[in-house]
Amino acid sequence: MRAKHHILTSIILLLSFSALAQYGTQKKADNLFNKFSFVNAVQVYHNLIEKDFNADYATRQLADSYAFLRNPDSAVVYYKKAVEQPNVPIAYYYNYAQALRGVKAYKESRVWMRRFKKAGGEVNEERLSKDPDFINSIFNAKQQYFLTDVNFNSKYSDFGAYEHDGKIYFASSRNEGVTKKHIYGWNEEPFLDIYVTDKSANDSIVDHKSRLKGDINSVYHEGPITITKDGKTIYFSRNNYNKDVLGKDAEGMTNLKIYKASLIDGKWTNVEELPFNNDDYSNGHPALNSDETKLYFASNMPDGFGGTDIYYVDVNSNGSYGKPQNLGNVVNTDKNERFPFVNSEGVLFFASDGHPGLGLLDIFGTVSDKTNNIISVLNLGVPVNSSKDDFSFFMNDDGLSGYFASNRNGGVGGDDIYAYDRVPQLKIEGTITDVKTNAPVPNAIVTLLDGNNKQIALLKTDEDGNYDINIDRDTDYILNIKKEDYIDDTRHVTSKGVEKKVTSITENFHLNQVEKVLPITELYPIYFDFNKFDIRSDGTAELDRIVNxxxxxxxxxxxxxxxxxxxxxxxxxxxxxxxxRAKATYKYLIDKGVDPARITEYKGYGEQKLINDCDDNTNCTEEEHQLNRRTQFIVIKME
Known part of the structure; x- marks a missing residue:
C-alpha cells in the first residue's frame, strides 16, 4: 500500500512539474505571437498541442499564426479544428472563412461566413470587397490595439516616441521658453529638437528644459532617434549640418543625414556623421535591431524602388559599417516607406503610403519565414491606422505596448503621439490558504477545466500557495483544488465581461482540513499476570504488531x-x-527498534483508572480483575 502511495505521489509530482514547464512554454509562445515572431510561435504551439496542455487555445493560436505566415493551407487545417471546439469564440468562424478564401474554397468560405453572421458577427462587405488579401482580413477582424492619449503633446508637431530605461525620447517642434526662435519655412513651425521626459512623470511640463542635453540639438531639424541597450550611444536624424555649416545638394536642397553621439557625464557629445551618408540624398529615421548588428533607415538614394525605401547596414564589431542594402520589394514600393522600427524579436515595422492601407501613411508589420526572409506585410489596422498619416511606430519588449504618431483629427497639434496597448493575455491567479490558520498551502493540485469538464491545465501551487494559469477571454471555466488532508474545492469562474485592459482574474481559495480519525482501535492493550510486570507471550504478539x-x-x-x-x-x-509494567513495555518497543523520540512518555497509574467496578468494595472474578491489569497505547500523532 505504501509503495502504491509513493508511486501515485511521484506521478502527481511529475505531472505538476511538467504542467509548470508547459505553462512557461505557453507564455513564451504568446510572447512570440504578440511580437509578430509567428514562425517561432508555431513551433512552440505545436509543442503545447503534443503535450495536450491547453490544446484548444494553442490550436486557435496556431491557426492564426499560420494565417499571418501567409500559409492558408495549414491555417485551414487548424481553423477547422478550432471551429469544432465547444464554445469557440465566433471570430474563428470568420477567420476560417477567410482562410478558406485563401485556398480558393469560396463555396465553403461563404458557408462559414453565413454561420459567423448568424452567430451575431458583423461583416463589412464593402471593406471585404476592397481587400482581396485574406491575411489582412483575419488580422483586422478584431481590434488588436487600444489607444490612450499621452500628456506631453504640444500644439506643434510631436512624433518619434522611443522608450528607453524609464524615459521617453521624442522629436518636437515646440518652443515654449526658448528666447531665440527658429522657424521652418516649409510649415511655419519651429525646427524639430529631441526631448526627453520620465515615463512616470505624468503631470510634468515638457518644455525647453526637457531638450536633450549636449550637442545633438541644433538650429535645424533633429529626430527621430534610437539608442543602444547600454544607453551610451544614440543614433539620430538631422539636417545635413556639420560644424555650423549647412550642407546642400547640387540643387541647393538640404537633405537628412544620420549621426551618432556618445553619453558622457550626462550629456550627449562627440557627434559624428555616419560614413554612408551623402549630400545628394537623404538618410534618416535610424533603427537598431535587437542585437545591434544592423542599423535600419529610410533613404531616397538612387536605384531604389521609388520615393524613399527601407535599407539597412551591418554594424561591425570594430565600429565600421557595411554597405547599405535595400530590403527589397516585399517591403518597398514605388512610393514612400519610412520610419523603420525593429522589435526585440527582430521584426520590422514601418510606415508606407505605397502598400494598400486606410489612408496616407499607414503602419505595417512584417512577417518572416524560417530563414528570416520577409515574406509579407500586415497592415496594423484601426485604430493604429487612420485616413491620415500614421507613422513612427515603437513597441516595448512586452509586445503589448508602445507608441506611434498621427496627424489624425482630434489631436492637440499637427502630429501627435499616441500610446497603444494590445489586448494582453488573460490569466486566473490566486492563493490557496488554510481556512483556520490562514497559512499558505503549497503543492496543492490546481486543475482548470472548460465548461464541459474537459481538463485544460494541471499544475501545483508554489511554496507560498500561489498559482496562475493563462485563459481565454469571454469563456466559462471550472477550477478544482485538491490537497491531501484537505477537502476538495471546486468553483465556476468566467472571463466574460472582463475589460480588455484587465490582465488577471483573482480566485483565492481557503481550504478546510479533513477531520482525522486516528486509528486508536488498531492498538490493542496488553495484559499482565497478578503482581507481575513481565511481558507475557500473548503481549509480545501485540507489541510486535505495534512495532511493525x-x-x-x-x-x-x-x-x-x-x-x-x-x-x-x-x-x-x-x-x-x-x-x-510501563517501563517493561517501553523497553520492549525500544529494543525492537522503535525510536525513543516517538514515545512521548510511559507512565503508571496504579489502580486510578479501573475500567469496571472491581474496586476494594466489590467481589470480582479473576477474569474481571484481569481486565484492569493492562498497558494501553495512546496515539498522539499519525503524520
Missing part, C-alpha cells in the same frame, strides 16, 4: 504508554507495579 505499525505502516506515528493494575494491594504498591 510504527516502523512500516505509520512511520511518523507517535504514541504514549499508560499502564495499570487491579485494585488488590495498596495504592502505593500498585503505583510502583504499574510503573514497572
Amino acid at each position: 505499525l510504527m516502523m512500516n505502516t505509520y512511520p511518523n506515528m507517535v504514541i504514549k504508554i499508560e499502564s495499570h493494575t487491579d485494585s488488590r494491594g495498596s495504592s502505593r504498591y500498585n503505583d510502583r507495579l504499574s510503573l514497572g
Whole structure:
C-alpha cells in the first residue's frame, strides 16, 4: 500500500512539474505571437498541442499564426479544428472563412461566413470587397490595439516616441521658453529638437528644459532617434549640418543625414556623421535591431524602388559599417516607406503610403519565414491606422505596448503621439490558504477545466500557495483544488465581461482540513499476570504488531504508554507495579527498534483508572480483575 502511495505521489509530482514547464512554454509562445515572431510561435504551439496542455487555445493560436505566415493551407487545417471546439469564440468562424478564401474554397468560405453572421458577427462587405488579401482580413477582424492619449503633446508637431530605461525620447517642434526662435519655412513651425521626459512623470511640463542635453540639438531639424541597450550611444536624424555649416545638394536642397553621439557625464557629445551618408540624398529615421548588428533607415538614394525605401547596414564589431542594402520589394514600393522600427524579436515595422492601407501613411508589420526572409506585410489596422498619416511606430519588449504618431483629427497639434496597448493575455491567479490558520498551502493540485469538464491545465501551487494559469477571454471555466488532508474545492469562474485592459482574474481559495480519525482501535492493550510486570507471550504478539505499525505502516506515528493494575494491594504498591509494567513495555518497543523520540512518555497509574467496578468494595472474578491489569497505547500523532 505504501509503495502504491509513493508511486501515485511521484506521478502527481511529475505531472505538476511538467504542467509548470508547459505553462512557461505557453507564455513564451504568446510572447512570440504578440511580437509578430509567428514562425517561432508555431513551433512552440505545436509543442503545447503534443503535450495536450491547453490544446484548444494553442490550436486557435496556431491557426492564426499560420494565417499571418501567409500559409492558408495549414491555417485551414487548424481553423477547422478550432471551429469544432465547444464554445469557440465566433471570430474563428470568420477567420476560417477567410482562410478558406485563401485556398480558393469560396463555396465553403461563404458557408462559414453565413454561420459567423448568424452567430451575431458583423461583416463589412464593402471593406471585404476592397481587400482581396485574406491575411489582412483575419488580422483586422478584431481590434488588436487600444489607444490612450499621452500628456506631453504640444500644439506643434510631436512624433518619434522611443522608450528607453524609464524615459521617453521624442522629436518636437515646440518652443515654449526658448528666447531665440527658429522657424521652418516649409510649415511655419519651429525646427524639430529631441526631448526627453520620465515615463512616470505624468503631470510634468515638457518644455525647453526637457531638450536633450549636449550637442545633438541644433538650429535645424533633429529626430527621430534610437539608442543602444547600454544607453551610451544614440543614433539620430538631422539636417545635413556639420560644424555650423549647412550642407546642400547640387540643387541647393538640404537633405537628412544620420549621426551618432556618445553619453558622457550626462550629456550627449562627440557627434559624428555616419560614413554612408551623402549630400545628394537623404538618410534618416535610424533603427537598431535587437542585437545591434544592423542599423535600419529610410533613404531616397538612387536605384531604389521609388520615393524613399527601407535599407539597412551591418554594424561591425570594430565600429565600421557595411554597405547599405535595400530590403527589397516585399517591403518597398514605388512610393514612400519610412520610419523603420525593429522589435526585440527582430521584426520590422514601418510606415508606407505605397502598400494598400486606410489612408496616407499607414503602419505595417512584417512577417518572416524560417530563414528570416520577409515574406509579407500586415497592415496594423484601426485604430493604429487612420485616413491620415500614421507613422513612427515603437513597441516595448512586452509586445503589448508602445507608441506611434498621427496627424489624425482630434489631436492637440499637427502630429501627435499616441500610446497603444494590445489586448494582453488573460490569466486566473490566486492563493490557496488554510481556512483556520490562514497559512499558505503549497503543492496543492490546481486543475482548470472548460465548461464541459474537459481538463485544460494541471499544475501545483508554489511554496507560498500561489498559482496562475493563462485563459481565454469571454469563456466559462471550472477550477478544482485538491490537497491531501484537505477537502476538495471546486468553483465556476468566467472571463466574460472582463475589460480588455484587465490582465488577471483573482480566485483565492481557503481550504478546510479533513477531520482525522486516528486509528486508536488498531492498538490493542496488553495484559499482565497478578503482581507481575513481565511481558507475557500473548503481549509480545501485540507489541510486535505495534512495532511493525510504527516502523512500516505509520512511520511518523507517535504514541504514549499508560499502564495499570487491579485494585488488590495498596495504592502505593500498585503505583510502583504499574510503573514497572510501563517501563517493561517501553523497553520492549525500544529494543525492537522503535525510536525513543516517538514515545512521548510511559507512565503508571496504579489502580486510578479501573475500567469496571472491581474496586476494594466489590467481589470480582479473576477474569474481571484481569481486565484492569493492562498497558494501553495512546496515539498522539499519525503524520
